[in-house]
Amino acid sequence: MLTRAFAVLKKRLGLLARAGGEAVWDGGPGACVALVDRAGRLRDLSDGAAPVLGAPRARLIGRDFTSLFRSEDRPAVERALSLGGAAGRIVCALAEPAPEGAPRRVEVATSLRADGSRAALILDRNEEIEEAAALRAEAEAARREAKERADLLADLSHEMRTPLNAVIGFAEAMNEETYGPLGHAKYAEYARHIRASGGHLLDLVSSILDLAKIEADRFSLKRERTDVGALVEECAGMVRLAAERAGLALDVEIEEELPESFLDPRAVRQILLNLLSNAVKFTSDGGVTLKALREGDEIVLVVRDTGVGMSKAELAKLGARFTAAHGDGVRGAKGAGLGLALAFALAELHGGSMKLDSAPGEGVTARVRLPIAAPAAPARVRRLSSGRGEEADAHARKPAILTQLERIEAYRRERASAA
The missing domain is CATH 3.30.450.20 (PAS domain)
Structure with a gap:
């Protein structure tokens, strides 16, 4: 014009x-x-x-x-x-x-x-030039978001492929009675692997659905009066066995007389379990500490580990973004980064926040702040997206069609690296 x-x-x-x-x-x-x-x-x-x-x-x-x-x-x-x-x-x-x-x-x-x-x-020409710059910025943001969504799907396809291959491979071995009639001890082992892989897939799918609902503003918290101390003890109990198997100490410190808080216990449980699981996954020796305390009008939950830690560049990739900045755990455990993304989002939905502090070799400290009382207006979550590197690109290029023996062998390699 x-x-x-x-x-x-x-x-x-x-x-x-x-x-x-x-x-x-x-x-x-x-x-x-x-x-x-x-x-x-x-x-x-x-x-x-x-x-x-x-x-x-x-x-x-x-x-x-x-x-x-x-x-x-x-x-x-x-x-x-x-x-x-x-x-x-x-x-x-x-x-x-x-x-x-x-x-x-x-x-x-x-x-x-x-x-x-x-x-x-x-x-x-100021107005016209500014409008053109704004349009260029919007177009670049749209291109970046489209690429991130494509990257996310590629990351998830790799993350889900390993347990799927295990389920299909072991099921085919049992169906074809590779080791003779059903009843052989090997089949019981295969059934346990199928169950473990199915549980991992269920966790992945549940996290994906929750993240999709949050991004579409269709995830609603079910707030109720919550005993934060009891909830923290429950989460610690759920990961204690995994910590002991990894040779790690799990210390729990709960401030006395914490007030009942108006929270969604399922969402807070998911935040803590995701943080504790990450802490165990990335800590080779030492331990994990879980604290709950009150600061002003907020409940503060702290998860600290003595693990591998993260650099400033890796921390910058996290925020509320889908990312696998950590890579594989110290015992070979895999992860798509969904747990951290979901923890950030659920904290923000409560009207709170989550912050990570770390340095290489010094472990990670996650600090979650949640309001004791529900905020007057529903909180909104920053848009979730993907951060992904060349390693994920290499995984995405691997063929998806494997034979029965290749599926079993791939699963065994995963188990061996985890051991």
Whole structure:
């Protein structure tokens, strides 16, 4: 629309130049007309000059025309004045910045007049340039989001492929009675592996569905009066056996007389179990500490481990984003990063927050803050997306179709690395 308006204004400018008169047309909204003498000084300006040029008309008359513009743009302005016509049209910035300090960007078109002077049309282009920049930013964000969603699906396809291959491979072995009639001890082992793989798949699918509901604003918390201390003890009990098998100490510290809090116990349980599972997964020796305390109007839950830790770059990839920044656990345990993404989202849904502090070799401290009372308005969650590296790309390129023996062998390799 501005381009069309500019064409109309420039046509009128040409008529003005050919007329050679001294009356200066006002230029219209967001535009002004300047008359420049042969020496390059401003002879006259239209009444609408002040909003466009950022200075009153009286202060500008008599100045060198090129001095209106930034020093780096002045040679181009001077060439435009000398050439006129189609060659005398440029986009540049004024020397006088806008009130907020941003540059005033304008388009200048010049025309030669019969007496050798110049007429210059100056059109404010700030709004158009800002709109174009905003559109470019939105398009880039949309491209980035589309790529992240595709990356997420590729990551999940790899994460789900291993247990699926195990289930199919062991089931085919039992169906074909590879080790003889059913009843052989090997089949009981295969049944346990199928059950474990099925449980892992169920956890993955449940997390994916919860994340999808949260992103679509269709996940609602079921708040109730919750004994936070009892809930923390319950979560510690659920992971204690896994910690002991890994040779880790699990210490629980609960502040006395914690108040009942208006929380969704299932969601808080999921936050704690995800954090505790990650702590065990990435800690080779030492231990894990779980604390619950009150700070002001908030309940603070802290999970600290003595594991491998994370660098600042790895921490920056986390936030509320889907990412596998950690990679594999110290005992070969796999993870798609869904647990952390879900923990961040569930904390934010409560109107709270979650923060991670870490350094390589110094473990990770996760601090979850949850309001004791429910917030007046429902909280919203930042958009979830994917962070993914070249290793995931390599996994995504692996063939999905495996034979029965290949499935079993792949599963055995996974189990061996975990052991």
